[in-house]
Amino acid sequence: MARRILVTSALPYANGPLHLGHMAGAYLPADIYVRYQRLRRQDVVYICGSDEHGVPITIMAEQEGVSPKVIVDRYHSMNQRDFERFGISFDNYSRTSLPLHHQTSQEFFLTLYRKGLLVERTVKQLYCPKCRRFLADRYVEGQCPHCHAPGARGDQCEVCGKWIDPLELIEPRCKICGTRPVVAETRHFFLPLARFQDQLRRWLDTKTSWKDNVRNFCYGWLNEGLQDRAVTRDLSWGVPVPVPGYEDKVLYVWFDAPIGYISSTKEWAIKRGEPELWREYWQKEDTELVHFIGKDNIVFHAIVWPAILMGVGGYVLPSEIPANEFLNLEGRKLSTSRNYAVWLGEYLDRFPPDPLRYCLAANAPETKDSDFSWTDFQARNNNELADILGNFVHRSLTFVQRFFDGKVPPRSELTEADREMLAILEAAPQTVGACLERFEVRRGVREFMDVARSCNRYFDSQEPWRTAKEDRNRCATTLSVCLQAVRTLAIIGSPFLPFSSERLWRMLGEKARLEEQFWDEAGKRPVPQGTALGEVEILFPKIADEAIAPEIEKLQRIAAELDEQRPPAEGTIVSVNLPFGEEIPYEEFARVDLRVARVKIAERVPNTDKLLRLVVDLGSEERQIVAGIAEFYRPEDLVGRLVVVVANLAPRKLRGLESRGMLLAAEDVDGKLSLVTLDRDIASGSKVK
Numbered sequence: 001m002a003r004r005i006l007v008t009s010a011l012p013y014a015n016g017p018l019h020l021g022h023m024a025g026a027y028l029p030a031d032i033y034v035r036y037q038r039l040r041r042q043d044v045v046y047i048c049g050s051d052e053h054g055v056p057i058t059i060m061a062e063q064e065g066v067s068p069k070v071i072v073d074r075y076h077s078m079n080q081r082d083f084e085r086f087g088i089s090f091d092n093y094s095r096t097s098l099p100l101h102h103q104t105s106q107e108f109f110l111t112l113y114r115k116g117l118l119v120e121r122t123v124k125q126l127y128c129p130k131c132r133r134f135l136a137d138r139y140v141e142g143q144c145p146h147c148h149a150p151g152a153r154g155d156q157c158e159v160c161g162k163w164i165d166p167l168e169l170i171e172p173r174c175k176i177c178g179t180r181p182v183v184a185e186t187r188h189f190f191l192p193l194a195r196f197q198d199q200l201r202r203w204l205d206t207k208t209s210w211k212d213n214v215r216n217f218c219y220g221w222l223n224e225g226l227q228d229r230a231v232t233r234d235l236s237w238g239v240p241v242p243v244p245g246y247e248d249k250v251l252y253v254w255f256d257a258p259i260g261y262i263s264s265t266k267e268w269a270i271k272r273g274e275p276e277l278w279r280e281y282w283q284k285e286d287t288e289l290v291h292f293i294g295k296d297n298i299v300f301h302a303i304v305w306p307a308i309l310m311g312v313g314g315y316v317l318p319s320e321i322p323a324n325e326f327l328n329l330e331g332r333k334l335s336t337s338r339n340y341a342v343w344l345g346e347y348l349d350r351f352p353p354d355p356l357r358y359c360l361a362a363n364a365p366e367t368k369d370s371d372f373s374w375t376d377f378q379a380r381n382n383n384e385l386a387d388i389l390g391n392f393v394h395r396s397l398t399f400v401q402r403f404f405d406g407k408v409p410p411r412s413e414l415t416e417a418d419r420e421m422l423a424i425l426e427a428a429p430q431t432v433g434a435c436l437e438r439f440e441v442r443r444g445v446r447e448f449m450d451v452a453r454s455c456n457r458y459f460d461s462q463e464p465w466r467t468a469k470e471d472r473n474r475c476a477t478t479l480s481v482c483l484q485a486v487r488t489l490a491i492i493g494s495p496f497l498p499f500s501s502e503r504l505w506r507m508l509g510e511k512a513r514l515e516e517q518f519w520d521e522a523g524k525r526p527v528p529q530g531t532a533l534g535e536v537e538i539l540f541p542k543i544a545d546e547a548i549a550p551e552i553e554k555l556q557r558i559a560a561e562l563d564e565q566r567p568p569a570e571g572t573i574v575s576v577n578l579p580f581g582e583e584i585p586y587e588e589f590a591r592v593d594l595r596v597a598r599v600k601i602a603e604r605v606p607n608t609d610k611l612l613r614l615v616v617d618l619g620s621e622e623r624q625i626v627a628g629i630a631e632f633y634r635p636e637d638l639v640g641r642l643v644v645v646v647a648n649l650a651p652r653k654l655r656g657l658e659s660r661g662m663l664l665a666a667e668d669v670d671g672k673l674s675l676v677t678l679d680r681d682i683a684s685g686s687k688v689k
Helices: 021-037 055-065 068-086 099-114 191-203 214-225 255-271 278-284 296-311 344-350 355-361 374-404 415-437 440-462 464-470 472-493 498-507 545-567 585-590
Strands: 003-010 045-048 092-095 119-128 140-143 170-174 182-191 288-294 327-329 370-371 594-604 612-617 621-627 642-646 652-654 657-659 665-667 673-675
Touching: 003 021, 003 068, 003 182, 021 045, 021 068, 021 288, 021 327, 021 344, 021 370, 021 415, 045 068, 045 255, 055 068, 068 092, 068 344, 068 355, 068 652, 092 255, 092 657, 099 255, 099 296, 170 214, 191 214, 191 296, 214 288, 214 440, 214 594, 255 278, 255 296, 255 472, 278 621, 288 296, 355 374, 355 440, 370 374, 374 440, 374 464, 374 472, 374 498, 374 545, 440 464, 472 498, 545 657, 621 657, 657 665
Parallel strands: 003 045, 003 288, 045 092, 327 370
Antiparallel strands: 119 182, 140 170, 594 612, 594 642, 612 621, 652 657, 665 673
16 A cells, blocks of 8 residues: 655745755755655655745845735745756645635634633833834844844844844844834733643654654753744734734744645645545644755754644644755855855756756765865766766667667577676665665665666676677677666656656657656566667766856855955954963873764753753764853754864763763853864764874
């Protein structure tokens, strides 16, 4: 019986175009997984849509002097078009401004409200007397209370990365008119997450297959204790709050956005002419609900969203949340506000989609942040897609054209080399598929390319250019096996390279559609003898240096401008003049054993303000270290990071916990700590010299 799988990707915000970071995190991995499950004949539906509410959209609208609808209409259309051009195969791409979504979100709110699961509270909030409105977090800017950087938003400081309460901003100003706001009282509904804490922990305990970054992040939040979150806010653009007295407020975007998965599924069912079909995927317990997201969305999908579903009742909870880390760009963090990004639409105007799909899949940020560079993109296209996969395909097909009139030759007695090649092809769907079942896209695409490498080795070892003259039967058998390999590669490569696989399928002269093939049988079926091949073409043209040079220069120019424009934040100490310690002989220093360690677990030590308990991997063993860094680092931000540890320090106890080692950190004159970390990946346990 087919598995029922509902797959979602995080709803992209409709206030700007898509960039490569979006694709690498939540959309390409999901599309690869969905295409694979379709070929396995599973009952899989892929849902997404535009997130069209929230402050960034209203701010952009006010800056342009248009309505928010003009903004969301623009970017919804643009992003939907670029998704299609890139081959992201949604079954439905909806939008949260639709009446269907508003109705669904209001039903969720009212259910929680009638169950007594929402708390009404009077809170203090910044109010602009000139604009005559309460200021949502991004409507106010000021000096960061932590690092004193100017221009910090009312939700987060881009310089130090810390979250900010708008009331804590130093010298706050209204972002629209520049007026200094006053503090006033307003009423809002809150979701008391603490009521769901025990239920969430029991549920999370069952998710042993989830990625460590997701589980550790969630446990970090649970260990700190969940806090109430506002469900409503003072805005005019959004889903209206459906209770009296709240006519001037809307639902908070974090609340209504995930409900967009449900309203999009409803829209899909209506389009199919089966309006109640959505319930099969959201209300039947055997549905597998898979959320593809970036790591910045973990708390909403793995804690807040499940709590909402638990509170409403009658809905399935997420089965898998394969959250990915971030994609950097040429060694730097992406910055959309400063145009330091590769925009998907601009890429697709210059290059075909599949080389980028392959590059991002091969370098997917699954367990740590990864980096995209134009030279790596070029190398993967030229050295792997063109020289390995494309070379094998072209040689196989053109040899059949040349020596057998473009028709699949007969197969005679098989040699040991033939049988070994056929065994590799038969095993390939299971090998690649096992990776995709575990959401290991990087490994899956590597296994796929390894099959192509084996095909090239087989072709070279059989020397069909020689046997075509000396042993025609042997040549025919070799090329028949090669065409079976091409057929296999077309099927198992289609989740990664859908456009190229379709072209390859047409070259093979196959009559049945590629999407109708069965994944599990992909390596077992030969191309029937006598099948006339289609027109053979170059599958992956090489990308010249001249093609990527403008892209590299553009990013270098923006990076240089950013470096010039970045003044030190107010209060930043550029250098310090501190006395050095007493001189010691080298032999004494050499006794200190410094090692690289990867943080596996990080959590607060109960009843302390400064201590974190870490479990670090030192290669040969794991150790517990208690460190006084809780003022400067959130536990969830440390998991997966490489740090430097004094490995031969005598153990000692802190608050009853044994600490076996010490982290290296720098301390400035204000007492702020910064951990010593590594700028590239290296094996845990490596010596630091």
